[in-house]
Amino acid sequence: MKGKLAETTVNFVKGVGPRRAELLNQLGIFTVQDLLEYFPFRYEDYRMRDLSEVSDGEKITVQATVYGAPYVQMYGRNKSRMVCKVIVSGMPVNAVWFNQHFLRERLRPGVDIVLTGKWDARRRQITVAESEFQAGKNRQTGRLQPVYSVSGDISQKWLRKVIKQALEQYGHLIEEVLPAELVHKHQLLSRREALFGVHYAENIDEGQAARRRMVYEELLMFQLKLQALKAANKNRKHGIAHPIDRAQVEEFIRSLPFTLTRSQQEVIDEILRDLREPGCMNRLLQGDVGSGKTVVAAAALFAVVKAGSQGALMAPTEILAEQHMRNLQRMYEPFGIQVDLLVGSMTEKQRRDVLASLQMGITDVIVGTHALIQEDVYFRRLGLVITDEQHRFGVNQRSILRRKGMDPDVLTMTATPIPRTLAITAFGDMDVSTLSELPKGRKPVKTYWVKHDMLQRIIVFMGKEMAAGRQCYVICPLIEESEKLDVQNAIDLHAQLQQAYPDFRVGLLHGRMPAAEKDEEMRKFKDAETHMLVSTTVVEVGVDVPNATVMVIYDAERFGLAQLHQLRGRVGRGEHQSYCILIADPKTEVGQERMRVMMETNDGFEVARRDLELRGPGDFFGTKQSGLPEFRFADLMSDFEILELARDDAADLIQRRDFWTSPEYAPLREMLQREKVLSGDILD
Numbered sequence: 001m002k003g004k005l006a007e008t009t010v011n012f013v014k015g016v017g018p019r020r021a022e023l024l025n026q027l028g029i030f031t032v033q034d035l036l037e038y039f040p041f042r043y044e045d046y047r048m049r050d051l052s053e054v055s056d057g058e059k060i061t062v063q064a065t066v067y068g069a070p071y072v073q074m075y076g077r078n079k080s081r082m083v084c085k086v087i088v089s090g091m092p093v094n095a096v097w098f099n100q101h102f103l104r105e106r107l108r109p110g111v112d113i114v115l116t117g118k119w120d121a122r123r124r125q126i127t128v129a130e131s132e133f134q135a136g137k138n139r140q141t142g143r144l145q146p147v148y149s150v151s152g153d154i155s156q157k158w159l160r161k162v163i164k165q166a167l168e169q170y171g172h173l174i175e176e177v178l179p180a181e182l183v184h185k186h187q188l189l190s191r192r193e194a195l196f197g198v199h200y201a202e203n204i205d206e207g208q209a210a211r212r213r214m215v216y217e218e219l220l221m222f223q224l225k226l227q228a229l230k231a232a233n234k235n236r237k238h239g240i241a242h243p244i245d246r247a248q249v250e251e252f253i254r255s256l257p258f259t260l261t262r263s264q265q266e267v268i269d270e271i272l273r274d275l276r277e278p279g280c281m282n283r284l285l286q287g288d289v290g291s292g293k294t295v296v297a298a299a300a301l302f303a304v305v306k307a308g309s310q311g312a313l314m315a316p317t318e319i320l321a322e323q324h325m326r327n328l329q330r331m332y333e334p335f336g337i338q339v340d341l342l343v344g345s346m347t348e349k350q351r352r353d354v355l356a357s358l359q360m361g362i363t364d365v366i367v368g369t370h371a372l373i374q375e376d377v378y379f380r381r382l383g384l385v386i387t388d389e390q391h392r393f394g395v396n397q398r399s400i401l402r403r404k405g406m407d408p409d410v411l412t413m414t415a416t417p418i419p420r421t422l423a424i425t426a427f428g429d430m431d432v433s434t435l436s437e438l439p440k441g442r443k444p445v446k447t448y449w450v451k452h453d454m455l456q457r458i459i460v461f462m463g464k465e466m467a468a469g470r471q472c473y474v475i476c477p478l479i480e481e482s483e484k485l486d487v488q489n490a491i492d493l494h495a496q497l498q499q500a501y502p503d504f505r506v507g508l509l510h511g512r513m514p515a516a517e518k519d520e521e522m523r524k525f526k527d528a529e530t531h532m533l534v535s536t537t538v539v540e541v542g543v544d545v546p547n548a549t550v551m552v553i554y555d556a557e558r559f560g561l562a563q564l565h566q567l568r569g570r571v572g573r574g575e576h577q578s579y580c581i582l583i584a585d586p587k588t589e590v591g592q593e594r595m596r597v598m599m600e601t602n603d604g605f606e607v608a609r610r611d612l613e614l615r616g617p618g619d620f621f622g623t624k625q626s627g628l629p630e631f632r633f634a635d636l637m638s639d640f641e642i643l644e645l646a647r648d649d650a651a652d653l654i655q656r657r658d659f660w661t662s663p664e665y666a667p668l669r670e671m672l673q674r675e676k677v678l679s680g681d682i683l684d
């Protein structure tokens with residue numbers, strides 16, 4: 001939102017100096033508005049409890065009174081353990097602090113203190129994580145506390161303080177942006193109430209109400225934008241009406257080593273129809289893992305090339321770009337179509353050659369990463385761009401191309417199963433095609449969940465599969481905090497497994513390897529020069545090695561369901577029976593349930609549905625689903641109902657005459673203007 005708060009930088013908040021301002025900037029917080037809209041991702045319950053209500057090992061916050069003298073033991077270098085007797089709920093309890101002996105002076109008998117920490121029922125002891133001496137207005141304990149995503153030198157405590165300070169200083173300037181009728185209709189909090197509410201929530205319900213208001217606002221803006229865009233694009237007749245020769249496309253399809261599924265055939269028809277039209281195609285192609293999206297892309301590119309244009313296929317990684325290029329080269333070989341690769345790791349000379357060949361129109365199809373549509377890349381006649389979900393073709397990319405005199409059709413592919421209704425709503429500016437079946441003859445992947453102590457048996461099993469000529473993936477544990485540790489893990493596991501299988505070749509793939517080396521490892525696995533591939537999650541999307549039949553995932557509980565499904569999708573891509581083995585010791589009931597979901601279903605839509613169910617209300621801001629547009633506040637899967645409301649409201653607003661004139665809607669109109677969806681670039 002434009003306005004005073006969006007123009008006031010954070011250093012105007014009391015207590016924020018230049019250094020702290022810089023730290024906030026690193027969190028993406030530049031203005032007071034950013035700060036106020038920096039929402040907690042969950043709440044920590046510091047509400048006071050009675051000892052009789054808590055069970056062993058729980059985290060608690062209690063009111064205590066010191067009655068003994070603190071006893072300090074020093075050990076190591078500067079390490080300490082301090083014990084002090086306190087009274088909680090009328091009973092004596094030991095409070096233990098680590099490395100905080102500087103508090104010793106303050107622990108005098110009779111002093112009241114609020115302690116937060118872990119309760120050990122057997123020893124009647126609290127291991128203190130936080131202690132607070134006075135119970136004043138700004139006290140952190142004794143209530144629900146927002147937990148923000150922080151990093152490095154910014155502490156929770158400090159950020160809480162600064163946000164509260166900002167609310168005190170600037171809260172009165174928070175302006176409503178939604179029309180009163182909508183606030184009323186959906187019983188939303190006002191913007192001011194919501195921003196106060198989310199940071200000061202007394203209970204989870206208050207937090208949720210605040211969140212709901214912001215989610216609605218965000219989704220309404222999103223829908224207004226989409227619908228304005230779609231309306232603008234509909235009016236365009238500047239796209240290319242490709243003179244598609246149906247018979248040639250049929251010939252290409254007949255040349256493939258398999259027959260298309262009905263779904264593939266239908267989707268290709270839909271795309272060909274779009275391509276013939278003069279308007280710009282903007283279509284989303286979704287299909288579960290292994291449903292055969294690449295062939296559809298190949299047929300579309302083929303059609304466009306035969307109709308006299310060039311095509312571009314953009315992949316999220318160099319490995320995938322390379323894979324696509326080889327596939328296309330193989331498929332197009334009988335047809336004399338020139339496919340070239342353009343990626344970052346090429347030499348300057350190679351790059352120059354490809355650019356020249358593109359510009360002269362010698363290259364028919366260019367495959368690359370997203371660097372492909374850069375300022376200095378020129379096509380002779382670009383007719384179709386195919387890209388993937390994470391890199392949806394945005395307004396900016398379109399306008400870069402348009403400036404170069406091109407207005408290609410666009411196809412976006414996604415493997416994230418999104419319920420069709422959600423897809424249509426979430427991608428309101430696109431038409432949606434779905435591959436709803438897998439190629440014939442695929443056997444469902446058998447999924448097993450095992451504990452770490454089964455490792456030996458897994459090793460024997462993989463040995464047997466490899467002896468039968470198959471290949472295996474082993475995905476290493478993932479340590480989120482440190483990429484370096486991830487890599488080390490992968491290296492160690494690789495060494496162990498190579499030792500376990502002296503007769504087979506084991507490859508290694510991780511994110512820190514140079515791109516050329518990664519490609520080489522991938523190629524070796526693809527050509528079955530290596531029999532096993534130990535990898536971090538870099539193989540996650542799109543890799544296609546039909547001869548691989550085993551996917552072993554270490555520490556599977558650390559991955560999200562969507563990610564596990566993606567990983568599992570790397571096997572079961574050929575005629576052989578495939579297996580997915582999840583090695584996991586989940587500690588929570590939900591964690592165990594997630595493993596069971598994987599065992600029970602192979603269907604991506606079902607996995608997504610169960611995933612949603614398992615995310616309880618405690619999961620305040622949910623886990624982000626890949627494949628859908630990302631938002632600050634909203635999570636499209638769980639906020640689907642609000643999304644539908646917002647869609648209907650947006651449709652209603654846009655066609656209303658007074659929306660474009662009345663002051664009530666000025667903030668929404670300004671947003672649309674700022675986002676350039678109404679400007680000349682789009683509305684010709």
Ligand SMILES: Nc1ncnc2c1ncn2[C@@H]1O[C@H](COP(=O)(O)OP(=O)(O)OP(=O)(O)O)[C@@H](O)[C@H]1O
Pocket residue numbers: 258259260261264287288289290291292293294295414415439440541542543544546569570573
């Ligand atoms: N109709 C078909 N019959 C048999 N095999 C097919 C058919 N269509 C595609 N395939 C093969 O199935 C495998 C998976 O296809 P593809 O790589 O296109 O899947 P995808 O939809 O891109 O999946 P993912 O999202 O998992 O990467 C490939 O080896 C492909 O050659």
